Amino acid sequence: MAELADIGVLGLAVMGANLARNAARKGFGVAVFNRHGARTDELISQYGSEGRFHPAKEIADFVAAIARPRPIIIMVKAGKPVDEVIEELIPHLDEGDIIIDGGNSLFTDTNRRFHYLTEKKLRFIGMGVSGGEEGALEGPSMMPGGTLEAYSRIEPIVTKMAAQVDGEPCCTYIGTEGSGHFVKMVHNGIEYADMQLITEAYDLFKTVYGLDAKTISDIFAEWNKGELNSYLIEITAAVLAKVDSTGKPLVDSIVDEAEQKGTGRWTAQSALDLGIPLTSITEAVFARALSARRAGRAEAEKLLPHAPVAARKPSPADIEAIRQALFASKIIAYAQGFEQLSVASAQFGWKLKLDELATIWRGGCIIRARFLNRIREAYKAGGGASNLVLEDYFRDAVLKAEPAWREVVGLAVASGIPVPAFSSSLAYYDGLRRARGPANLLQGLRDYFGAHTYARLDKPGKFHTRWAQDGEEVQVSS
Known part of the structure; x- marks a missing residue:
């Protein structure tokens, strides 16, 4: 009797095929199936020698080839499509079998599928997979969420498939329900902010200083040797x-219209639901939306003329100022993302271990960066301040960068160069460090038109002023 496969992969487009190859290369038997059988044939023809594959042309044969x-x-x-595939699989599965969604599903959909399959005595894991097609093949960062029991079944496989950093796999159990896909969603949101910040630095170099692509490339390559060291800086x-x-x-011939698949938008929407000031990520999403209005921008440029920027040669201090502004803004983006993870963990009862998330993002994924080690240290053993910006390393970094940060944002505004991620990150920083802001007036306005009440600094309770009546202030029972 033929040896059964250790795991199955259904869906053999680039990511699915590369995950299957990854598992096979690591010594696991892999059953493979694709609705269009030609893709299965192509995979086996080109890469069948890489390991122990079990190709199937029928879904029943595919399921039967996998060990229970x-x-x-x-x-x-x-x-x-995920729901359709689940319904196709269910009749062929036995109690306790595990369906693992490795795509970028919305976490609320994963929550629904988790409970739906639990009722059918099947187990469901929503697993975020980051690293693109190269990561899927060579070792991604993997974020599986579901029951711990289900994760224990796949742990020996996925931890070996994942990227390895300092002998640790970039994969860990995230939590129950849709927590794995939620974590991947926030990862992608941070990725949006990271990329937007990089493009704003590029725009300043190109538009204000008139530097060509090769010169800017050399600057980013140099930055990658220091505290900005990361995959995104490297590929920039x-x-x-x-x-x-x-x-x-090549970059000068690429159309300036950024596409998006939805995870950044979902991150921003979730932040609104949770009440998290996710300004850096949200501005990055808006920037992509504005870039997509290319025809409108071309028309607006004619109707809203502005004086051209007179390019000037940057000094080493100018270049360093942009580097510091980029680093400080990057810290803000990560701080906001980790706050969102923390609040979601408490609200949904997921018990996310933030130090472990920083650990598994150090390799394989798109936002892998040197300073994730610092974030890991900040959250180690359940520690960490309420906001990463308040941790010693990050606090010192933003305080050091602050003068340059302000200078860069001011330069951009004076030059008519939009830097929504730089400027919103700075605004968040300024808002965060003010013990008393202007929202007292805002609350007074709300009370005036809507009787929404307000609290006072000098005495407890809630109050309302009868603005349109006698102007008297009255205490309101809670």
Whole structure:
């Protein structure tokens, strides 16, 4: 009798195929199935020698080829296709089998599927997978959420498939229900902010200082040697250095219209629901939306003329100022993202371990960066301040960067260069460190038109002023 597969992968587009190859390369038997059988044939033809594959053309044969309790990773487009695949699988599964959604599903959908399959005595894991197609093959960061019992079944497999940093796998049990996909969603939101900050620095170098792509590439390459060291800074240097078939920088020929798949928008929407001031990530989402209005921007440029920026050669101090502004803004974006994770953990009862999230994001994923080690230390053993900006390392970094940060934002505003992520990060920082802000007036206005009441500094309780009547202040029972 043929040996059964250790795991199954359903959906063999690039990510699914690479995850299957990854598992096979690590010594696991992998059953593979795709609705269009040609893809299964192609995978086996090209990569069948990489390990022990069990190709199947029928879904019943695919399921039967996997050792029980069967773990099956489905890699299909988020939304309705996931539900359709689940319904196709259910008749062929046995009690205790595990369906693992490795796509970018909305965490509320994962919550629903988790409870739906629990009622059918099946187990469901929503597993965020970060690292793109290269990470899927070589070792991604993996964020599985579901029952601990279900995770224990796949732990020996996924921890070996994941990227490894300092001997630790970039994979850990996240929590129950849709927590794995929630964590991946926030990861992607931070990624949006990170990328927006990088493009704003690039825009300043290009538009204010007139630097060409190769020169800017060299600056980012140098930055990658220091505290900004990260995957995104590394590939920014590579993209800017790329020359196309015409001999010119490729980046100069790419249409300035950013696309998005929804995870950044979901992160911002979730932050609104949770009451988290997620300004950096949300501005990054808005910036992509504005970039998509390319025709409108072209028309507006004609109708809203502005004086061209007179390019000037940057001094080493100018370059360093942008670096510091980028680093400080990056800290703010991560601080906001981790606050969102903390609040969601408490509200949904997930008990997220923030130090472990920083640990598994150190390798394999898109936002991997040197300073994740600092975040890990801040949250180690359940410690950590209420906001990362208040931790010694990050507090000292933003205080040091503050003068340059203000200078860069001021330069951008004076030059007519939009820097929504830089400026909103600075505004958040300024708002965070004010013990008393202007919301007292806001609350007074709310009380005037809507009788929403207010609290006082000098005595307890809630109060309302009868603005349109006799102007008297009255205490309101809670």
